Amino acid sequence: xxxxxxxxxxxxxxxxxxxxxxxxCMHGTVHKLVGEVVQELGMLDKLVxxxxxxxxxxxxxxVSHDVIIAAHGRACAVATGVKRCSPESLVYTYQxxxxxxxxxxxxxxxxxxxxxxxxxxxxxxxxYGMTGGQMxxxxxxxxxxxxxxxxxxVEEHGYPMHVCELLSQLKTPQFLVRTAVxxxxxxxxxxxxxKQAFQNQIDGKGFSLVEVVTSCPTNWGxxxxxxxxxxxxxxxxxxxxxxxxxxxxxxx
Amino acid sequence: MAERVFMKxxxxxxxxxxxxxxxxFAGYPIxxxxxxxxxxxxxxxxxxxxxxxxxxEVASVNMLYGAAATGTPAMSSSSSCxxxxxxxxxxxxxxxxxxxxxxxxxxxxxxxxxxxxxxxxYLQATKASGNGGFRMIVLAPAxxxxxxxxxxxxxxxxxxxxxxxxxxxxxxxxxxxxxxVLPPMKTDEDIKAMKAKFADKACTGHEPCKQHFCFxxxxxxxxxxxxxxxxxxxxxxxxxVRVEKYLTDDAEIIFAAYGISARIxxxxxxxxxxxxxxxxxxxxxxxxxxxxEAFSSLDFNQVKGILDVEMSxxxxxxxxxxxxxxxxxPINECRRSGGQLLTNEQVLEGARQLIKEVL
Amino acid sequence: MxxxxxxxxxxxxxxxxxxxxxxxxNCLAVGEKVNSKGYPYVVSANPEDCxxxxxxxxxxxxxxxxxxxx
Numbered sequence: 001x002x003x004x005x006x007x008x009x010x011x012x013x014x015x016x017x018x019x020x021x022x023x024x025c026m027h028g029t030v031h032k033l034v035g036e037v038v039q040e041l042g043m044l045d046k047l048v049x050x051x052x053x054x055x056x057x058x059x060x061x062x063v064s065h066d067v068i069i070a071a072h073g074r075a076c077a078v079a080t081g082v083k084r085c086s087p088e089s090l091v092y093t094y095q096x097x098x099x100x101x102x103x104x105x106x107x108x109x110x111x112x113x114x115x116x117x118x119x120x121x122x123x124x125x126x127x128y129g130m131t132g133g134q135m136x137x138x139x140x141x142x143x144x145x146x147x148x149x150x151x152x153x154v155e156e157h158g159y160p161m162h163v164c165e166l167l168s169q170l171k172t173p174q175f176l177v178r179t180a181v182x183x184x185x186x187x188x189x190x191x192x193x194x195k196q197a198f199q200n201q202i203d204g205k206g207f208s209l210v211e212v213v214t215s216c217p218t219n220w221g222x223x224x225x226x227x228x229x230x231x232x233x234x235x236x237x238x239x240x241x242x243x244x245x246x247x248x249x250x251x252x
Numbered sequence: 253m254a255e256r257v258f259m260k261x262x263x264x265x266x267x268x269x270x271x272x273x274x275x276x277f278a279g280y281p282i283x284x285x286x287x288x289x290x291x292x293x294x295x296x297x298x299x300x301x302x303x304x305x306x307x308x309e310v311a312s313v314n315m316l317y318g319a320a321a322t323g324t325p326a327m328s329s330s331s332s333c334x335x336x337x338x339x340x341x342x343x344x345x346x347x348x349x350x351x352x353x354x355x356x357x358x359x360x361x362x363x364x365x366x367x368x369x370x371x372x373x374y375l376q377a378t379k380a381s382g383n384g385g386f387r388m389i390v391l392a393p394a395x396x397x398x399x400x401x402x403x404x405x406x407x408x409x410x411x412x413x414x415x416x417x418x419x420x421x422x423x424x425x426x427x428x429x430x431x432x433v434l435p436p437m438k439t440d441e442d443i444k445a446m447k448a449k450f451a452d453k454a455c456t457g458h459e460p461c462k463q464h465f466c467f468x469x470x471x472x473x474x475x476x477x478x479x480x481x482x483x484x485x486x487x488x489x490x491x492x493v494r495v496e497k498y499l500t501d502d503a504e505i506i507f508a509a510y511g512i513s514a515r516i517x518x519x520x521x522x523x524x525x526x527x528x529x530x531x532x533x534x535x536x537x538x539x540x541x542x543x544x545e546a547f548s549s550l551d552f553n554q555v556k557g558i559l560d561v562e563m564s565x566x567x568x569x570x571x572x573x574x575x576x577x578x579x580x581x582p583i584n585e586c587r588r589s590g591g592q593l594l595t596n597e598q599v600l601e602g603a604r605q606l607i608k609e610v611l
Numbered sequence: 612m613x614x615x616x617x618x619x620x621x622x623x624x625x626x627x628x629x630x631x632x633x634x635x636x637n638c639l640a641v642g643e644k645v646n647s648k649g650y651p652y653v654v655s656a657n658p659e660d661c662x663x664x665x666x667x668x669x670x671x672x673x674x675x676x677x678x679x680x681x
Contacts, residue, residue, distance in 0.1 A: 001615050007668035007678035011460045019673060021624035023650065028672030046457035050318065060465070069348075071340050074314035077306065081318025081326070084302045085276050086456045087321070107314070110307035117623035140523040140550045212456040215640070217627075226629035 010035035012044055013062055020058035024224020025129075026214035029181040030121060030190070032091065037195040038065075041202065043090045050079040050118075052095035052104070055129040059094060072102025076111035076120065083118045090118040090201060097138040098128045101161050105137075108163075115172040115206035119197045122209055123164060124178075125216040126235060133219035137161040140238055145219075153216055164211050164244040174200050175208035176245035180236070182215075182228055196246075207245070213239050254433045259301070261396045261426040262287035262329075264434075265355055266295065268403040269327050273438040273446055274353070275301035276326035278312040282336060283367040285357035285422035288329040311335040311339025313354075320350035320382055321466040323450035325407055327407035331356035331423070332373055335365065335381075342416050343382025347478070351410035353403065354421045357426035360591035368591025369423030371511060374568035377420045378540040385479075387486045390418045390540035393512040396430035398537075404435045408471040409492070412444060413485055414453075422541060422563070424512040424593065432452070445518055495543035496535040499525065503532030504554060505547035505607060508547070508573050508583075510536045513594060517561045518598045529607065539569070547576035557610035558583045565589035582610055614681040615663020617655050623675035624652035630667035630676060636660040639667060 009015070011034015021027045038047050046066040051057060053072035060067050070078040075093035083091040093100075100108050100122050108120070127145060128134040135145035135152060138160045142151045152160075164176045175197055179190045190212060197208035213235050215227035222230060243249075266288045268502070269277070277296060279289040289305065296303040306312030319326040330338060332555055335356045345352045350458070358373050360366030377390050389409050390403040399421060406417040438446075447454070456466045470478055484524055496514075499505060499521060507517040514535040523529040534546050547558075562568045567585045577583060586602030588594045624646060630653055632638045638661045639663070642654035655661065663680030 001681040003679045003681050005677065006615075006663055006680045007665040007676070009677060010672045013674060014461060018623055018648070019674065024627035024629065024672070026672055028674070029670070032672075032674045043457075045459050048455050049459050059468075059624075062461060064460040066457055066464045068318065068455045069468055070317075071314060071344050071468070074310070074317075074341070077311040077314035078318035078321075080304060080311075081276065081278065081315035082319075082455070084304060084315075085319045085324040085326075086322040089457045102534055103671040107305055107311050110311065187669045199657065225632065228629075 003024045010039050010063060012036065012063050016061055019218055021055065023220045024215065024217045024227060025055070026181050026212070027055060027059065027123060029187060030123060030134050030188070031062060032104055033187070033191050033194050034121065035063070036054040037191060037198055038090060040195065041198060046088065046090045048089045048091045050075045050082060050091065050093045052093065052099035054096040054099050056094050056096050056099070056123065057130065073099050073234065075099065075104065080111055080116050081116045083116060090181050090198060092121055094121045095123070096129070097124045097126065097136045101137040101163050109167065109170070112167050112173045112207045112209065113170050115174070117201055117204055117206050119201050120207070120209040121194070122211040123214055124163070124211055124239065125214045126160070127219045129216050129219055132242055139191040140234055160238055164209070167209065168244040172207065173209065173245055174206040174247045177243045178213060178239060178241050180213050180231070180241055182231055211236070213241065256431055256433050258429055258431050259396060260287055260429050261399050261421070262357065263291045264396050264400045264432050265329070265403050266291035267434060268400040268458035269353070270295050270299055270301070271435050271437045272404045272407040273325040273443045274327045274407065275299070275443060276304045276316070276324045277301070277328060278304040278315035278319070279328050280306050280309045280312050280332060282331045282334040284359055285329050285331045285355070286425055288355065293602045301608055309337035310340065313338040316352050316354070317341050317345050317350060320345060320352045321348070322453045323445055323447040327353040327355070329357065331357045332359045332361050335373060335376070339382040342428070343384055343386060345416045346382065346386035346467040347384065348466050349414040350416070351414050352416045353406040353410050353419070354416065354525045355403065355421065357419065358420065358422040360589065366591030369512065369563065370589055370591055371563040371595065372568070372589055373420070373515060374539065374562070374564060375571065377418055378542065381418065386482060386539060388416050388418050389489065389492060389538060390420050392420045392537060392539045392592065393425060394429065394511050394514045394535065396425060397432045399469060399588055400432050400434060411449060415485065420511070420580055422512050423605055489541045492538060493541045493543050494537035495546045496537055497546060498533040498535065500532035500534060502530050502554070504530045504556045504611060505532070505603065506550065506555055506558045507531065507533040508558055508569065509533065510539055510569065513563055515559045516594050516599050519596050520603055523600065524603060529605065542572045544576040547573055552580040557581055559586055559606050560584070560600055561594065561602070563588050565593055585608070613662055615661040616658065616659060617657065617667060618647045619653055620675045621652040621674045622646050624650055625673055626650040626652060627672065628653070629670045629672065630632045633666045635664065635666060636662060641642045
């Protein structure tokens with residue numbers, strides 16, 4: 001029987017560039033999923049990435065499509081300008097938890113509420129990676145961070161922020177989902193969600209956000225494998241995976 | 253036949269932007285410039301442009317950044333404390349070399365200050381409109397007609413240099429009505445050509461591995477290279493310096509003023525001339541690049557004193573005048589601030605005081 | 612069972628072992644050699660057991676694995 005290639009590296013990332021991400025970091029997984037999905041949709045040549053600030057910035061040399069670097073937190077505002085002026089482009093923001101849910105929360109909520117027709121990829125690993133493990137709005141209670149050396153305390157820092165739940169209070173967003181890429185099964189599921197989020201944009205349905213709960217082995221202080229345990233036992237408990245809004249299903 | 257209409261400063265600014273080819277405007281309400289976004293909200297649908305009311309000044313200027321990254325002629329406006337919030341986005345535009353135009357209709361400051369007109373953002377506008385030491389061409393209109401002409405020209409300058417251009421006006425000029433001649437409307441072809449000029453940088457999607465980047469910075473040694481490139485561009489601006497010298501040839505007393513202060517000063521110069529006093533005025537039209545030469549080349553055997561007239565306490569343009577004059581003649585100040593307007597009487601009094609001291 | 616084969620771009624491997632723990636047939640293992648970045652990279656330890664399910668490639672954050680199936 002002839003051999004058939006069943007898994008090929010996507011054209012959405014540079015063929016010869018080794019990513020700058022730490023071992024076990026799931027940014028790389030999500031980057032390739034975006035590439036695979038948009039390649040399937042036949043729109044890699046229309047793809048524009050609006051990049052947040054943080055570890056996601058390491059992706060700028062890694063992806064093979066147009067990149068606009070936004071100021072910290074401003075990706076959804078920048079993407080608004082891009083998509084409104086170039087509606088034929090396929091626009092997505094790629095942002096971490098500090099970028100999207102702390103400094104950029106206003107831009108995120110407002111773009112979602114206007115129903116801006118672009119796709120948001122949101123990486124939630126509960127910590128600031130690039131700057132060295134500071135507390136994020138999504139840091140878990142009790143979890144140590146370099147700016148919360150004794151662990152996050154409710155009385156001082158409040159509870160972790162839940163972005164999908166927060167945005168699901170708005171009427172406008174089309175699609176809000178929280179997912180993970182910790183197992184091959186979840187990777188396949190996340191690919192499906194990301195595809196739907198881009199398809200929504202192609203169909204002009206408006207704001208779609210895919211939150212991927214990931215690990216940060218480096219700043220959590222674990223090996224990649226240990227971090228998977230923490231991710232599943234602690235992070236998924238605080239951030240339940242699932243679809244928080246799918247207007248297609250609600251209307252059906 | 254050129255079109256002559258009676259228009260409010262802010263609305264004329266907006267119409268000039270549309271005619272210059274602006275097809276994206278984002279802004280946030282703040283007095284005294286609200287008529288600019290309001291005008292764009294009505295006008296953009298008529299020309300197939302985009303108007304977005306941003307959720308904040310911070311968001312608006314970043315929308316501008318995104319729009320410009322696609323090659324779309326884009327502008328925004330705000331006032332003083334709102335302009336402070338523009339610092340981030342403007343700095344990013346300067347770093348990424350994006351051609352954007354924005355307008356500051358100045359009000360009193362610092363802080364929330366006062367909603368009434370002032371000229372208290374001079375140093376911010378001309379020296380440091382954001383982090384990183386970038387420079388911009390800053391145009392300072394003194395009439396509604398100049399607002400129109402300068403906004404129109406600002407688009408050409410921004411696109412020529414791939415750099416932000418600021419039109420620095422104030423709440424008086426923004427809210428007063430004057431007859432203006434409007435410039436011709438750029439055609440769809442013209443706008444297509446503007447976009448084509450930026451096509452080799454525009455981020456709208458390209459074949460894999462032939463991607464375009466909009467980078468407001470760089471890693472390694474790249475940033476210094478970018479800084480040097482920008483410096484080379486700034487060095488070409490000597491030709492862009494513009495200044496009005498009003499009755500300066502035989503003047504012994506020189507008024508230095510820009511924008512609304514220059515209008516008041518002009519009236520006082522006329523009055524003094526009627527009394528036989530040799531007064532004149534130097535009016536910087538570009539406040540960046542500043543017309544240093546207009547001051548440094550004065551004959552200080554003839555010029556006995558300079559009166560710096562500004563709606564700012566402490567005075568700000570004074571720094572540039574000092575830099576040019578180097579102590580070769582006395583410089584007095586005539587100032588109001590915090591939204592208080594200068595009157596002809598005050599400027600006249602300031603002039604008489606200077607005359608008493610030096611003539 | 613379908614017969615499969617993996618090709619690992621060893622220079623890209625960062626030894627996170629996600630592929631090792633995701634392989635239903637325990638085909639993969641961290642090898643003894645290191646790549647130029649200093650990571651002991653994953654190798655196909657039991658290639659004859661590979662069914663070409665591509666679970667390893669799905670999970671790989673570095674897009675370092677390509678998979679063939681007969």
